[in-house]
Amino acid sequence: MMELEDSPLARLLKSVLSVNERETGAYEDPSVPPGGGKWSEHGVPHKGWHVVDYYKLDDREQLCEMCERQMVMFVHVMRHEEYADDLKVGCVCAGHMENDIEGARQREVRYRNRSKRRDNWLSRKWQNSCKTGGHYLRTDGMVISVYPVSDYWSAGITHRASKHKRSASRRYKTSDEAKLAAFDVMMNWLEKKPWENPMRRR
Secondary structure (H helix, E strand, O other), X not given: OOOHHHOHHHHHHHOOOOHHHHHHOOOOOOOOOOOOHHHHOOOOOOOOOEXXXXXXXXXXXXXXXXXXXXXXXXXXXXXXXXOOOOEXXXXXXXXXXXXXXXXXXXXXXXXXXXXXXXXXXXXXXXXXXXXXXXXXXXXOOEEEEEEEEOOEEEEEEEEOOOOOEEEOOOOEOOHHHHHHHHHHHHHHHHHHOHHHOOOOOO
């Protein structure tokens, strides 16, 4: 019989834990809710939470607010209708709180991949545009362009197949700021596919 710690689920979850988590053994068995912290507090729900936000801390880690023992950089913000405060937690705690361990893992994997793409975004081979005096990039079925306007930079994005397009409403001080803003819009489009519904703007 396969040992629990060697099960496919346990191996899957351990693959997204930080190096520190693996070295300290903080989550010896990700298929079992971590003990301690608010897991042991009376009046704190253990199930029925849902995620309302997700983000990466740029240059630091914070303590998981549920188990109160694990430092996390990728933060799942969880909410429960019977608990007053949102809790900022790590992947394993989030999976148990929403009763969807695989969903939490996939959310973290997607965000880690997105974060890695964003880190490499500015080093992509952007082409110079003689027409606008800016730069453009073809990727993921879209054309991303940034261009100077007077004393600021703007950006635009076009889905090539449908011609669905959007121009930035904000002004950016540098071309890099405009490129990063365009990246965020592109990733949002890849998720929501606004070209399939012309009424959607974002």
